[in-house]
Amino acid sequence: MTRDQIQALLDEQTAAYRALQDSGLKLDLTRGKPSPAQLDLSNELLTLPGDDYTDAQGTDTRNYGGLNGLLELREIFAPIMQVPVEQVVAGDNASLAMMHDNLVFALFHGVPGSEQPWGVEESVKFVCPVPGYDRHFALLEEYGIEMVPVALNEDGPDMDAVREAVKDPAVKGMWLVPTYGNPTGAVVSEAVAAELAALDTAAPDFRIFWDNAYAVHHLTEEQTKTADILGLCVASGHPDRAVIFASTSKITFAGAGVSFMGSSADNIRWYLSHLGKRTIGPDKVNQLRHARYLGSTAGVHALMDRHREILAPKFEAVVRILRERLGEYGVASWTEPKGGYFVSLDVVDGTASRVIELTREAGVAMTPAGAAFPYGDDPRDRNIRIAPSYPSPEELTIAIDVLATSVLIAAAEQALG
Incomplete structure (x- = not known):
C-alpha cells in the first residue's frame, strides 16, 4: 500500500474504533475459562454422590485417608494419561497445585536420581518452549528457577535448541503441553x-x-492422540523422566474438579511420601461424585463431544473474522487449532503491546502482550493469546472485531512512523 492508502486505512479504522469505544463495551478474553453453558453440562454433579458415600472398595469417602485418590476415578483417567492405574494419583481441583508441589519437593529434597536437593544447586534451570503457558512460567519465577526459552514448532519444541540446552547440568527439566499446546494448539509428534x-x-x-x-x-x-511419553521414557532407559499432569478443570467444573499426576512407580512413591506431610488426603467425596457422573473413559469422551458443540463454533468465528478483517493486509498470522482453548495471533513486530492497549481502551480485556513468554518478555512484541471460550457468541464476535480493528490501527501507525 502507498503511504496515502495506509493513512486512509488508519483514518477509517480509527473512526470505527471510536464508535466501538462509544458503545460502552466490557468484555473479557483474558483466560481460557469454560462458559456458563459448558459448566451447565455437569450440573448433575451437584446432586451426587447422594446418600451413599462409600467407594467401590467400601471406604467412607467423608473420612480421612486415601492419599492417592479413589481407585474407580483413577481407572477412568489412567487410559487418557496412558499410565498404569497404580501409578496415577488423583488430587484436588488444580493440577497446577500438583506441579507446584513437585517443584517444591524437588527443591527441598531432590527427586529420585538426584545427588542433592535442587535448591542447594548453584542454579536450577528449566527449558520453556515458547509461546507457552504463563502459569508454568510464573511457578518457575516464583522460586527463582531460570527459564531457557526455545521455539515451539507445530510438532513440538525445537530439538536442536533443546539438545544444546540440556548440555548444562543446571537444566533440571522442561515444561510441555503436548496436545493442543497453550496458546498455539501445537501437538508434540511421536518422533x-x-x-x-x-x-x-x-x-x-x-x-x-x-x-x-x-x-x-x-x-x-x-x-x-497424545504421544505415550511414559512408555517412551521407559523404553529409552529413563523411566523416571516423565511426570504427567491432567485434570477435569475444563471437563466438569473448573473450580471444583479433580487433578491427576502419573509417573514411574519410584516417582509416585517419592511424591506421596512428601505429600503425606502436607495433607491427610484429597476431597474424596468430590472424586466419588466425578466417578459416578463420568462412569467410564467413554463417558469422558461423550461429555467432551458436548463441549465441542459449544466451543467449535466460537473458534470458527474467531478464525473467520480474523481472515475477513486482516487477511488482505498481511499484518497478522494466526493458528487454526484442532483442539485446546486458545488461538495464537502474531501481529506486526513491535505492535502487540499497542494492540492490547487499544483493545483495553475499547473495553475488551485480553491477556497482556508477552504473557506466553518467560518473564512476560516477547522479544518481538508480536504474540497475542486469544481465549474464545467464555464470552457468548455475540460478545465474542464484537471482541474479535475490536481486536482486528486494533491490529490494523497499530500496524498503520507503525508503517506511517
Missing part, C-alpha cells in the same frame, strides 16, 4: 516425544513436566 524421552542430558535427574491439560479437548471429529 519428537521419542527424542525427548531418549535425550542425553547432563543432569541425571532431568524431568519433563508433561502437562496434558487438553488431551480430550478436541475441536474437530479428528481426535488427536
Whole structure:
C-alpha cells in the first residue's frame, strides 16, 4: 500500500474504533475459562454422590485417608494419561497445585536420581518452549528457577535448541503441553516425544513436566492422540523422566474438579511420601461424585463431544473474522487449532503491546502482550493469546472485531512512523 492508502486505512479504522469505544463495551478474553453453558453440562454433579458415600472398595469417602485418590476415578483417567492405574494419583481441583508441589519437593529434597536437593544447586534451570503457558512460567519465577526459552514448532519444541540446552547440568527439566499446546494448539509428534524421552542430558535427574491439560479437548471429529511419553521414557532407559499432569478443570467444573499426576512407580512413591506431610488426603467425596457422573473413559469422551458443540463454533468465528478483517493486509498470522482453548495471533513486530492497549481502551480485556513468554518478555512484541471460550457468541464476535480493528490501527501507525 502507498503511504496515502495506509493513512486512509488508519483514518477509517480509527473512526470505527471510536464508535466501538462509544458503545460502552466490557468484555473479557483474558483466560481460557469454560462458559456458563459448558459448566451447565455437569450440573448433575451437584446432586451426587447422594446418600451413599462409600467407594467401590467400601471406604467412607467423608473420612480421612486415601492419599492417592479413589481407585474407580483413577481407572477412568489412567487410559487418557496412558499410565498404569497404580501409578496415577488423583488430587484436588488444580493440577497446577500438583506441579507446584513437585517443584517444591524437588527443591527441598531432590527427586529420585538426584545427588542433592535442587535448591542447594548453584542454579536450577528449566527449558520453556515458547509461546507457552504463563502459569508454568510464573511457578518457575516464583522460586527463582531460570527459564531457557526455545521455539515451539507445530510438532513440538525445537530439538536442536533443546539438545544444546540440556548440555548444562543446571537444566533440571522442561515444561510441555503436548496436545493442543497453550496458546498455539501445537501437538508434540511421536518422533519428537521419542527424542525427548531418549535425550542425553547432563543432569541425571532431568524431568519433563508433561502437562496434558487438553488431551480430550478436541475441536474437530479428528481426535488427536497424545504421544505415550511414559512408555517412551521407559523404553529409552529413563523411566523416571516423565511426570504427567491432567485434570477435569475444563471437563466438569473448573473450580471444583479433580487433578491427576502419573509417573514411574519410584516417582509416585517419592511424591506421596512428601505429600503425606502436607495433607491427610484429597476431597474424596468430590472424586466419588466425578466417578459416578463420568462412569467410564467413554463417558469422558461423550461429555467432551458436548463441549465441542459449544466451543467449535466460537473458534470458527474467531478464525473467520480474523481472515475477513486482516487477511488482505498481511499484518497478522494466526493458528487454526484442532483442539485446546486458545488461538495464537502474531501481529506486526513491535505492535502487540499497542494492540492490547487499544483493545483495553475499547473495553475488551485480553491477556497482556508477552504473557506466553518467560518473564512476560516477547522479544518481538508480536504474540497475542486469544481465549474464545467464555464470552457468548455475540460478545465474542464484537471482541474479535475490536481486536482486528486494533491490529490494523497499530500496524498503520507503525508503517506511517
